[in-house]
Amino acid sequence: MSTTKNGFVKMVFETDESLSLTFLRFIAAIVIFPHGAQKLLGWFGGYGISGTLGFFSQLGIPPFLGILDILAESVGAILLATGLLTRLSAFGTAVTMIVAVFTAHISNGFFMNWSGQAAGEGFEYHILYLAIVLVLLVKGGGAYSLDKLIAKKSVSDEKTNYELQSAKS
Amino acid sequence: MNANLFHQLLSTDNNIILTLIRIVLGVVVFPHGAQKLFGWFGGHGWNGSMNFFKNVVGVPYLLGALSILTESVLAVFLVAGLFTRVAALAILINMIVAATMHFKNGFFMNWNGNSKGEGYEFHLLTFALSIALIIGGGGMFSLDSLL
Numbered sequence: 001m002s003t004t005k006n007g008f009v010k011m012v013f014e015t016d017e018s019l020s021l022t023f024l025r026f027i028a029a030i031v032i033f034p035h036g037a038q039k040l041l042g043w044f045g046g047y048g049i050s051g052t053l054g055f056f057s058q059l060g061i062p063p064f065l066g067i068l069d070i071l072a073e074s075v076g077a078i079l080l081a082t083g084l085l086t087r088l089s090a091f092g093t094a095v096t097m098i099v100a101v102f103t104a105h106i107s108n109g110f111f112m113n114w115s116g117q118a119a120g121e122g123f124e125y126h127i128l129y130l131a132i133v134l135v136l137l138v139k140g141g142g143a144y145s146l147d148k149l150i151a152k153k154s155v156s157d158e159k160t161n162y163e164l165q166s167a168k169s
Numbered sequence: 170m171n172a173n174l175f176h177q178l179l180s181t182d183n184n185i186i187l188t189l190i191r192i193v194l195g196v197v198v199f200p201h202g203a204q205k206l207f208g209w210f211g212g213h214g215w216n217g218s219m220n221f222f223k224n225v226v227g228v229p230y231l232l233g234a235l236s237i238l239t240e241s242v243l244a245v246f247l248v249a250g251l252f253t254r255v256a257a258l259a260i261l262i263n264m265i266v267a268a269t270m271h272f273k274n275g276f277f278m279n280w281n282g283n284s285k286g287e288g289y290e291f292h293l294l295t296f297a298l299s300i301a302l303i304i305g306g307g308g309m310f311s312l313d314s315l316l
Contacts, residue, residue: 018305019304020300020301020304020305023297023300023301023304024297024298024301026297027293027294027296027297028297030293031290031293031294034276034277034290044276044277110200110210111200111210112278112279112287112291113278113279113282113287114287116279116286120282121278121279121280124197124200124291125278125290125291125294127193127196127197128193128194128197128291128294128295128298129294130193131189131190131193131194131298132294132297132298134189135186135189135190135301138186139186
């Protein structure tokens with residue numbers, strides 16, 4: 001295995017045995033999945049894919065980005081739950097949150113609409129979500145993640161290759 | 170308290186991720202505490218909040234007072250990284266109690282303005298961050314690491 005390829009595998013999959021990351025990953029997945037399922041499948045009273053894309057176009061979000069958003073919240077949630085490509089799905093949901101803040105929530109201020117008297121929801125929710133996925137983006141999936149298995153396999157492959165090479169020479 | 174246990178409670182590593190989590194959770198929770206304690210940000214202040222807790226929510230005096238102090242004083246402790254694990258545990262318990270009061274509104278926040286109130290997905294996010302701090306402690310730039 002080439003060093004570049006291995007460096008790439010490391011950059012994408014490498015993580016530690018941290019249980020904190022597992023908690024952050026599960027909760028990020030559990031919280032975002034219902035939103036993705038609303039948009040992709042129309043579950044939980046959602047619009048489904050065509051309704052959602054129509055709604056996005058009213059907000060001025062092009063279909064291409066809309067589809068990426070829907071995938072980040074649905075497929076991305078499943079990737080987060082299993083810890084497969086954790087950094088990619090963390091990145092996707094982070095972008096989703098940032099876009100949501102600036103297209104829809106910043107005008108409502110910090111607070112969620114706790115007392116029902118505000119014009120709409122604020123962005124404190126999005127700050128919490130961003131903190132979680134920023135941690136996952138930097139540290140990866142942690143304990144019980146598929147990323148961890150892949151990183152381990154890549155290291156053991158490298159070792160086997162090295163042993164084969166040494167045996168030949 | 171046993172000195173060894175005390176050190177274990179404060180022990181943490183030089184992890185800047187924990188710093189980020191601590192500051193974000195503290196900064197998000199503090200305005201809620203300041204609303205209830207000082208009446209800042211359009212809040213009811215101490216008396217108003219205690220009345221609201223007693224008459225509307227039906228929370229006993231002591232728990233209401235603890236909740237206000239947790240969201241204000243302990244949020245500042247979190248930002249400073251002082252007794253991080255204790256502050257994070259108190260915020261976790263506070264948020265679990267708050268979540269139970271939002272169960273009736275379901276999972277979702279009132280995103281479209283047509284639900285009768287806020288759901289508990291917000292509280293789930295605070296669970297994740299406080300659990301990470303209970304496990305990891307205050308991390309880099311925390312007062313815990315100096316004690």
